Amino acid sequence: MEQDYPFLRACFGKETNYTPVWLMRQAGRYMEEYRKIRSRVKFLTMCKTPDLAAEVTMQPVEKLGVDAAIIFADILLPLEGMGIDLEFAPGGGPVIHNPIKNRSDILKLRTIEPREDLSFVLEAIKIVRQEIEGKIPLIGFSGAPFTLASYIIEGGHSRNYIDTKSLIYQDPSSWHQLMEALDQVIIDYLNSQIEAGAQAVQLFDSWVGCLSSKDYEEFVLPHSRAVIKQLKKGIPVIHFALNSAHLLELIKKAGGDVIGVDWRINLADAWQRIGYDVSIQGNLDPVLLFAPPEKIELEVKAILKSTEGRAGHIFNLGHGILPKTPVENAIALIETVHRLSQKDGQN
Amino acid sequence: MEQDYPFLRACFGKETNYTPVWLMRQAGRYMEEYRKIRSRVKFLTMCKTPDLAAEVTMQPVEKLGVDAAIIFADILLPLEGMGIDLEFAPGGGPVIHNPIKNRSDILKLRTIEPREDLSFVLEAIKIVRQEIEGKIPLIGFSGAPFTLASYIIEGGHSRNYIDTKSLIYQDPSSWHQLMEALDQVIIDYLNSQIEAGAQAVQLFDSWVGCLSSKDYEEFVLPHSRAVIKQLKKGIPVIHFALNSAHLLELIKKAGGDVIGVDWRINLADAWQRIGYDVSIQGNLDPVLLFAPPEKIELEVKAILKSTEGRAGHIFNLGHGILPKTPVENAIALIETVHRLSQKDGQN
Numbered sequence: 001m002e003q004d005y006p007f008l009r010a011c012f013g014k015e016t017n018y019t020p021v022w023l024m025r026q027a028g029r030y031m032e033e034y035r036k037i038r039s040r041v042k043f044l045t046m047c048k049t050p051d052l053a054a055e056v057t058m059q060p061v062e063k064l065g066v067d068a069a070i071i072f073a074d075i076l077l078p079l080e081g082m083g084i085d086l087e088f089a090p091g092g093g094p095v096i097h098n099p100i101k102n103r104s105d106i107l108k109l110r111t112i113e114p115r116e117d118l119s120f121v122l123e124a125i126k127i128v129r130q131e132i133e134g135k136i137p138l139i140g141f142s143g144a145p146f147t148l149a150s151y152i153i154e155g156g157h158s159r160n161y162i163d164t165k166s167l168i169y170q171d172p173s174s175w176h177q178l179m180e181a182l183d184q185v186i187i188d189y190l191n192s193q194i195e196a197g198a199q200a201v202q203l204f205d206s207w208v209g210c211l212s213s214k215d216y217e218e219f220v221l222p223h224s225r226a227v228i229k230q231l232k233k234g235i236p237v238i239h240f241a242l243n244s245a246h247l248l249e250l251i252k253k254a255g256g257d258v259i260g261v262d263w264r265i266n267l268a269d270a271w272q273r274i275g276y277d278v279s280i281q282g283n284l285d286p287v288l289l290f291a292p293p294e295k296i297e298l299e300v301k302a303i304l305k306s307t308e309g310r311a312g313h314i315f316n317l318g319h320g321i322l323p324k325t326p327v328e329n330a331i332a333l334i335e336t337v338h339r340l341s342q343k344d345g346q347n
Numbered sequence: 348m349e350q351d352y353p354f355l356r357a358c359f360g361k362e363t364n365y366t367p368v369w370l371m372r373q374a375g376r377y378m379e380e381y382r383k384i385r386s387r388v389k390f391l392t393m394c395k396t397p398d399l400a401a402e403v404t405m406q407p408v409e410k411l412g413v414d415a416a417i418i419f420a421d422i423l424l425p426l427e428g429m430g431i432d433l434e435f436a437p438g439g440g441p442v443i444h445n446p447i448k449n450r451s452d453i454l455k456l457r458t459i460e461p462r463e464d465l466s467f468v469l470e471a472i473k474i475v476r477q478e479i480e481g482k483i484p485l486i487g488f489s490g491a492p493f494t495l496a497s498y499i500i501e502g503g504h505s506r507n508y509i510d511t512k513s514l515i516y517q518d519p520s521s522w523h524q525l526m527e528a529l530d531q532v533i534i535d536y537l538n539s540q541i542e543a544g545a546q547a548v549q550l551f552d553s554w555v556g557c558l559s560s561k562d563y564e565e566f567v568l569p570h571s572r573a574v575i576k577q578l579k580k581g582i583p584v585i586h587f588a589l590n591s592a593h594l595l596e597l598i599k600k601a602g603g604d605v606i607g608v609d610w611r612i613n614l615a616d617a618w619q620r621i622g623y624d625v626s627i628q629g630n631l632d633p634v635l636l637f638a639p640p641e642k643i644e645l646e647v648k649a650i651l652k653s654t655e656g657r658a659g660h661i662f663n664l665g666h667g668i669l670p671k672t673p674v675e676n677a678i679a680l681i682e683t684v685h686r687l688s689q690k691d692g693q694n
Binding site: 214 | 508512513516517557560562592593610612613634635638639649671
């Protein structure tokens with residue numbers, strides 16, 4: 001039964017026999033099986049071919065024994081339907097060829113129809129659901145409004161977010177207009193994923209940590225909250241922001257059944273700050289997966305201990321698993337979390 | 348008299364008639380006068396030519412009216428004397444051609460003799476001191492042990508600090524050995540700067556925010572503390588780490604008369620957390636200097652108000668001023684801080 005999945009139970013703060021665990025970017029380059037497919041198919045093509053997306057989604061499920069699958073996709077996919085010209089340069093990050101600079105660019109953005117513009121994601125979700133039915137649940141996801149806005153404006157990764165913040169500071173009404181357009185896209189996209197079969201959704205606000213808490217509150221929080229509020233009820237929402245030790249209370253305020261935290265902050269401190277009425281996800285430093293298994297075990301033990309056995313912890317890394325991670329260490333991590341958190345086992 | 352400089356008074360938590368202000372990287376590319384020199388001389392040559400270093404140090408003093416000068420230099424300069432092959436590639440960041448990978452590399456590092464290896468910095472300090480005597484004080488600086496170690500290991504800027512953290516996790520004793528070598532270099536370097544005439548020193552731990560609070564406490568704090576403890580007494584120490592909202596209490600514990608904070612965290616919250624027995628420096632978002640003067644004024648007002656008139660605030664940006672900053676906005680910032688913080692003026 002769906003309500004028996006440890007991952008979903010933990011999302012709702014219910015007791016589980018062990019701590020459920022999955023890894024952000026668990027379908028990725030650290031796996032040989034993934035690299036094999038990637039070597040013959042472009043990244044965007046993989047995303048847009050439901051059979052391939054489903055196949056790489058399943059790879060870590062089989063190899064690692066994680067407690068949830070997450071659909072293979074990219075946070076930038078919904079932008080194409082809005083009229084954004086997106087490319088993943090070989091070996092580099094995403095490049096947007098027509099970044100948005102002003103109000104008139106914003107006015108040209110289109111709304112999307114997920115069942116047309118993103119049918120491949122929905123199709124992949126359906127395939128994966130069939131394959132994992134009765135085993136583990138499937139997570140859908142989207143970039144959060146700020147993170148998508150920052151890509152659209154900067155045209156790719158950014159160091160200082162000068163253009164994004166300049167729009168915020170110089171033309172706040174256009175900023176809010178852009179964010180509202182993104183809010184609607186994300187709501188439609190995530191609700192379509194849920195309709196297609198996603199049993200939980202994660203909102204990735206990867207780059208919002210560049211903002212002051214004051215700016216987050218004024219320019220981001222209302223939008224992330226609007227998105228979360230308009231998602232279909234009963235489906236848990238995980239709200240994750242990298243580098244957000246200064247934003248935790250505000251992120252909680254924006255919403256989510258589960259708040260994801262990175263490795264910088266102590267998990268126990270973070271949970272105390274956001275309150276025990278929400279679940280928490282995290283927070284091993286991804287770089288720890290390059291360390292020997294004994295060191296990994298010590299760190300897993302420390303994180304598990306810091307929860308004091310409280311229900312509602314989902315184990316994860318504090319950010320996506322890194323491409324050069326030794327796969328055997330990822331396997332060892334999952335096994336270690338399960339072993340050390342077993343309720344009737346020995347710690 | 349030295350004790351009348353508002354900047355130095357604020358470092359020691361004493362009352363001042365207005366809030367002193369300077370800008371990290373205030374001698375830099377956003378100034379036409381700087382670019383003019385830089386266009387004909389390489390960056391490292393500028394650092395190593397005392398007359399030029401003194402000249403660019405003075406440029407913002409004259410143009411902006413800041414309350415302190417900071418000697419023009421680079422945090423990586425002390426590494427060359429240790430045997431590190433350093434280059435500043437045109438248009439890029441620093442490159443180290445012989446990064447350190449293991450214990451045997453660490454054992455090959457040399458100690459430095461600042462009066463020989465870094466005589467040009469000391470000479471520049473002496474020149475500037477003569478020029479600003481009786482006007483404003485001069486700040487010396489160094490990279491902190493972690494930040495220098497991360498450059499030595501990664502060979503330049505890094506995204507995930509995989510090699511640095513891997514050394515920490517896999518060979519902690521070698522890590523501490525490397526840090527001890529750096530501690531001594533930094534102590535000698537800063538004390539030499541003080542002897543040459545620096546009236547305050549800032550320790551830049553620019554990249555330490557990538558660490559968890561737990562790792563900071565075990566692998567960094569003892570070293571930063573050892574450095575600060577062994578500096579000449581009576582000279583205020585500013586301890587700054589970017590992106591350190593999760594580390595503030597530990598950074599305070601490591602030491603410093605002034606703790607520098609970036610723009611992410613609310614200044615009042617930060618000061619409350621570190622305690623009012625230390626002064627605080629910060630924390631306008633450098634990107635706000637791209638905004639219109641009215642917006643800058645609003646933000647300055649908010650930061651000044653948040654201190655509730657408490658003595659011991661030094662106004663600064665939350666990180667270095669950005670190369671494309673309009674210089675007139677930097678000038679307006681200094682004027683605004685002075686005007687709005689005047690004790691007998693009107694806010």
